Structures are given as structure tokens and as C-alpha cells.
Amino acid sequence: MYKMSEYSFIAGVLSVALALGCYVIAFVSVRMASRRTALAGATAGGGTVEITDSRSGSTGMGLGTYGTLLTYLALIFLTASLIFRTVATGHGPFANMYEFSIAFAWGTLAMYLYFERRYHQRMLGLIALPVALAMLLYAMTIPSTIDPLVPALQNNLLLSVHVAVAIVAYGTFTIAFAAAVLYLVQTDEGHWGLPKRELLDEISYKAVMIGFPFLTLTIFLGAVWADVAWGTYWSWDPKETASLVTWLIYGSYLHARVVRGWRGERAAYLLLLGFAAVLFTYFGNLYFSGLHSY
Numbered sequence: 001m002y003k004m005s006e007y008s009f010i011a012g013v014l015s016v017a018l019a020l021g022c023y024v025i026a027f028v029s030v031r032m033a034s035r036r037t038a039l040a041g042a043t044a045g046g047g048t049v050e051i052t053d054s055r056s057g058s059t060g061m062g063l064g065t066y067g068t069l070l071t072y073l074a075l076i077f078l079t080a081s082l083i084f085r086t087v088a089t090g091h092g093p094f095a096n097m098y099e100f101s102i103a104f105a106w107g108t109l110a111m112y113l114y115f116e117r118r119y120h121q122r123m124l125g126l127i128a129l130p131v132a133l134a135m136l137l138y139a140m141t142i143p144s145t146i147d148p149l150v151p152a153l154q155n156n157l158l159l160s161v162h163v164a165v166a167i168v169a170y171g172t173f174t175i176a177f178a179a180a181v182l183y184l185v186q187t188d189e190g191h192w193g194l195p196k197r198e199l200l201d202e203i204s205y206k207a208v209m210i211g212f213p214f215l216t217l218t219i220f221l222g223a224v225w226a227d228v229a230w231g232t233y234w235s236w237d238p239k240e241t242a243s244l245v246t247w248l249i250y251g252s253y254l255h256a257r258v259v260r261g262w263r264g265e266r267a268a269y270l271l272l273l274g275f276a277a278v279l280f281t282y283f284g285n286l287y288f289s290g291l292h293s294y
Helices: 002-044 058-089 097-119 122-140 156-185 197-230 238-258 264-286
Strands: none
Touching (some): 002 097, 002 122, 058 097, 122 156, 197 238, 197 264
16 A cells, blocks of 8 residues: 555656646747737737636646546545555555655645636636645655654544544635735736736635635644644643644634725735745644654
């Protein structure tokens, strides 16, 4: 089962890389088609035509479709990798950074496919897939050996649920980050071949609306687990503290949007800060010693 997990992992990495390649070429194709349309419209004295999805144009449509299919294939491979490793280890993917990095990538792909299916915007993959690929490449640089669980990690059910809800939260925050980046890079809307800014703003908001309750549940379950493992619900461990800061940033975003009416660039920059906090929460324990093993 360990070997099957490794083979599935490699297949997943290759599938994500190929999917990203398809999306990049599709974007370039749509971008070029958009510029040609704009030039033709200007020459004819007419207006420009907006192209907001990689499904536009024959080349963009074909490559975008292949990219989505490869992303589904990658999700299947990573699911198989996690299942095979769970069978081999006897516990969920929470024992080390290798397992959780694969789970992080899995959550990112799953959430991307959900939002791509809901909003029909494959260009989100230009940002979301590099994040997933980076997590998988990082996993390739760290040990994948199966070691006995330390005592603090031996509450399998509680830890599995704790990590599962964290995966959903991190995955949706990646989508919010992707939409925010695409929003900010558009200096001339309608000529980039990207979704409209209003739609990207909505996608960011919907993603945080999903992710925030899951992050809240992650922190709550983590506190319950901490009481079981360490005898206290909260000890200001670096990962606990970073999670709280991340929760406050996304909570501030929701408050600013709903109560203060924040939209556009201010909200997008706040989402960039939130995702930076997510990454710090994820990797910060490597630089700051604490009770968490990873």
C-alpha cells in the first residue's frame, strides 16, 4: 500500500503540472484572441468584445477542457494516494508535513473544481493550481517514511476530523486568494481574457463564507484535542496563535464587507494578507518551536 500511495502521488503531481500547462496556454490563446478582437473593433470603429473565460475560442476551449479533466484526474490520484497511505499507516493524513502537504493540495484542487463548476471560470486555475503544485513539490522534498505516532497524535478520530476541516478551510482560502490576485492584476478590464472584477469579488466572498466556519471549527477541535493531549485547551503555541490571527483577519474581512461595505481592491488586499497568514500558520512551526510536531 505504501508503494501504491507513492505511485499515485507522483501521478497526481504530473497531472497537476499538465493541467496547469493547459490552463496557461489556454489563457495565452484567449488573451491573444481578445487583443485581436479589440484591434479589429478599433480598426472598424466599433467597441471591443470581452472574453472572460478560457472556454472562448476553439484553442482556449479545447485546452481549458483538457485542463479541467486533468485536474479531476489529479484529484483522483491524490485521493488514492491518501487512501493507500491511510491503509498503510492506520491513521488519517495528519502525522507529518508530508501527509498534510498532500492533503492541502487535495483540498485546493477539490475547492477549485467546485468553484470552477459553479462559476465556469477556469482562469482561477492559473493561481490555485500553482499553489497545489507547490505543496506537492514541497512534499517531495521532505521525508515520506511511516513512523509510529507520537502519543499526542494517537486520538485518530478527533485528529482526522480536525485536519479534514482544516483542509476545507485552506482550500477555500486558496480560491479566495486566487480570485483576489486575478482581481488586482487587471489594469484594463475586458482585455485580459479574465473574469470580470465583480464576479471575482463575489467568488472571493463566497469562498471565505465557506472557509471561515471551517476554520472556526478547526480551532475549536484543535482546542479540544489540545486538552486531551496536553491537559489545556489553549497554550499560545505558535500554530495556535497563528491560527487565531488568521481567524481574526478573515473575520475582519467578513465584517468589513458586510457591515462597512468593503468591495474591490481594499477587500482583495485583505484577502492577500489572510492567505499570507494561512501560509505562516502552515509553515511557521518549522521556524518557531512549539507543542505541535509539524
